Amino acid sequence: MTTRSKSPGMLLRNAGLFNPVLVQAVGLCPVVAMATSLRGAALLALVATVVITLSEWIASLCLKRVERWVRIALYILLGSVLVLPFMSFLEKNEPELFSSLGLYLPIMAVNSLVVLRCERFAVKIRPTSALRDGLTASFGYTVVLILVGLVREALGSGSVGGFVFKPENNFSGLLLPFGGFLILGFFAAVLRSVISAYWPKYLDKKQPKPHTRHKKSKRPAPVEPESLPDLTPDETPFSLEDIEATPYGAEQADEGEETEAAQAVYTPVQPESEPVAAPEPEPAAQPEPLTMVEALEPLEAPQVGDVFTKPNRASEVRPQVGDQDLEALFSRSLDDVLEGSHAEEEKKS
Amino acid sequence: MIFAFLNASVFALLLQNLVFDGGFGMSEAIRIATKPKEFLPIAFTVAFFTSMTAVICSTLELIPAVHDLTTAYHLLIYCAVLAAVYLSFTALIRFGLKKQNEAIHRIGMAAVNTLVLAVPMINRRAAFGVVESVGVGVGAGLAFVLAVLLIGQGQERLSENESIPDVFRGKPALFLYIALISLGFVGLSGQAMFV
Numbered sequence: 001m002t003t004r005s006k007s008p009g010m011l012l013r014n015a016g017l018f019n020p021v022l023v024q025a026v027g028l029c030p031v032v033a034m035a036t037s038l039r040g041a042a043l044l045a046l047v048a049t050v051v052i053t054l055s056e057w058i059a060s061l062c063l064k065r066v067e068r069w070v071r072i073a074l075y076i077l078l079g080s081v082l083v084l085p086f087m088s089f090l091e092k093n094e095p096e097l098f099s100s101l102g103l104y105l106p107i108m109a110v111n112s113l114v115v116l117r118c119e120r121f122a123v124k125i126r127p128t129s130a131l132r133d134g135l136t137a138s139f140g141y142t143v144v145l146i147l148v149g150l151v152r153e154a155l156g157s158g159s160v161g162g163f164v165f166k167p168e169n170n171f172s173g174l175l176l177p178f179g180g181f182l183i184l185g186f187f188a189a190v191l192r193s194v195i196s197a198y199w200p201k202y203l204d205k206k207q208p209k210p211h212t213r214h215k216k217s218k219r220p221a222p223v224e225p226e227s228l229p230d231l232t233p234d235e236t237p238f239s240l241e242d243i244e245a246t247p248y249g250a251e252q253a254d255e256g257e258e259t260e261a262a263q264a265v266y267t268p269v270q271p272e273s274e275p276v277a278a279p280e281p282e283p284a285a286q287p288e289p290l291t292m293v294e295a296l297e298p299l300e301a302p303q304v305g306d307v308f309t310k311p312n313r314a315s316e317v318r319p320q321v322g323d324q325d326l327e328a329l330f331s332r333s334l335d336d337v338l339e340g341s342h343a344e345e346e347k348k349s
Numbered sequence: 350m351i352f353a354f355l356n357a358s359v360f361a362l363l364l365q366n367l368v369f370d371g372g373f374g375m376s377e378a379i380r381i382a383t384k385p386k387e388f389l390p391i392a393f394t395v396a397f398f399t400s401m402t403a404v405i406c407s408t409l410e411l412i413p414a415v416h417d418l419t420t421a422y423h424l425l426i427y428c429a430v431l432a433a434v435y436l437s438f439t440a441l442i443r444f445g446l447k448k449q450n451e452a453i454h455r456i457g458m459a460a461v462n463t464l465v466l467a468v469p470m471i472n473r474r475a476a477f478g479v480v481e482s483v484g485v486g487v488g489a490g491l492a493f494v495l496a497v498l499l500i501g502q503g504q505e506r507l508s509e510n511e512s513i514p515d516v517f518r519g520k521p522a523l524f525l526y527i528a529l530i531s532l533g534f535v536g537l538s539g540q541a542m543f544v
Binding site: 022023025026027028029032033068069070072073074075076077079080081083084087088091102103106107109110111112113115172173176177178179180181182184185186188189190192193196204 | 369370371372373374375376377379380419420421422424425427428429431432433435436439443453454456457460461462463465466467470471474515516517518519520521522523524525527528531532535540541
């Protein structure tokens, strides 16, 4: 078997490589306790999809500014409000199914999967991305629920979807949580073997969190001029897509701008091999602070190729001027400056 | 009164262990069990939440207007009680004891737990009084502590075991280990395995 070198998409990551149940062991309660039939599992999957997706979307839309400890309480209330319509509908129209689901339908309101996805992802990304994240994670959850429900109904009750094919001598112990964990163990092993065969670098890895805005450094570190290729301006190796895919683009997106760069960063490409630690660059010698006169001297006229070979002198020179010098410069009025220049001309003449 | 309390506690802890027999709070138990230094404080925080929520919800059930509501509206009330208990406790920790944010994050993990919401629901279905409700709350909390201890110890031994095949390492082995413990608790409840 060959390993996949291409970075997996969001659906594959959320539903497969970082499956909420089989890989992360989150949201186990409904799966092990209530996914005992195909019908019940499908209903729980529907409720879970609605609760997870809408909670993530609302969290991304409204709760980013709310403090984290308050958000947790809001997730509880939000979950109960989202489950309420399902319960009211089933209580009136499907009382048998409602009673068979017992406690497990109401407690979907506090499913740990909802809080985990909201806190790890939804409050850090755009609402549309949160919606996609919720849908893909719910899909992974739904697949596990349906498969576990199908196997347990077939082996434990001798039926599939209500159609009985083996009425006696069934392994009814599988309908207990014990059976749920047993089947989950084997499903998790199957998924693990698939991941180790096709995506070994994702084995036993935690799901990466989306990039958030860095408070300390807004821009990426400046590139050393020596590392840049010697090119003419027409041969610039950077395309617009490259520039948009930089982490700085993601920071802009975090601040509310709708760019595709955030998605590019949100789906980070994992390196094939362990990255070699780059040697730490020696600290550059600090140039001596310039005097006021040196600072105001006109810069050398740049040539066309200098942009790629020489450092930007303006960025080096200007910050070296002391704050007091700058204040003195800006405190001089235009007349003072003109008078000074006239006096110098008279001295020369 | 004491007999009723102990009866309910033993029921929730052993005969119908809510974590292994019911699957409630299992995700949190697994997550907390991976943090050996902090798992006892978090587990006891869960026990606190289950007890407090059970006490308040069973007291509210004494009000006829609340008692007559449908299950759907009971869910809303119980969630509001849980959110209020969580906010009060966290505010006390945050502003009163000047604790760090990390501790507050752990409280959130303990509060958003299917076990905490399941206790008042079970009390309502079983028509327990206040004393029995508190007994179930305390028993459920102790069941959670027991689950965390068992899973934590099992996880440690599983990670040291070299004879486990590669595909079963990690979560698959842990699920099978929990299945076996759950089977043990099924034995205490006396349910049939083959019908």
